[in-house]
Amino acid sequence: MIGKGSKIYSVVQGVCPRCQEGKVFTYAPFKSIEFTQMNEQCARCGQAFEPEPDFYQGAMYVSYGLSSALFLSVGVLMLFFLNLGYVVTFSVMGVIAILSLPIIFRVSRLIWLNFFVSYRPSTIKQPQPGNN
Template sequence: MKGTKLYSIFTGACPVCQETSMYKTKNPYKVNELFEMHERCCHCNTKFKIEPSFFFGAMYVSYAVGIAFATAVFTICYGIIGLGPVASFVAIAIALVILLPIIVRLSRNIWINFFFNYDKKKV
């Protein structure tokens, strides 16, 4: 799967060489280090923060990712398990709070992959 955008998105690897992680800490649940990123890739020297407010666009992506997770939780709770609407919406709220760090990182990974492509020459 290496060499695809999906690999970079799901692993948090550099979108250009996919050799190193963009994040200083792999664990997104270390909340005080959630947004800590390397300035550049140590392997191919790609600059991750293209401009000062580059990752503001990831907020729009996080909305779509959050809706996707909420839809999945609702479908599972209401459609498959058979919970009522109120219990299903409570489950959505709980799931979104628990998954917030993952949604944040996933959104950043998706956003940066809009602007960079994998380059075999930089591996």
């Protein structure tokens, strides 16, 4: 279910939703300040990662949902179950917001891209003999 061919695999691995082999993002999320840099297209199948201008505007809604779920769960846990004060809870939520930014940004874009691109393993370009 979570193996190659599923949308979850593509999102978790950060790979092209069509061939599930080429990387979508240029750098690792915490390796560079340029965590937003995406490849223009898949190196394996040629799928464009920005199929049209402003394609990722819809990913903002996905990001909003992911962030809201994260902050709601952390807030409820810290305020009601751990009985910590508002200052501590909101301070921790601020730190979590900053640290989770690269992950939420990437996951929301990958989810949005997977809404519109389906897995088709037959589209992988095979190397041509004599083209080195």
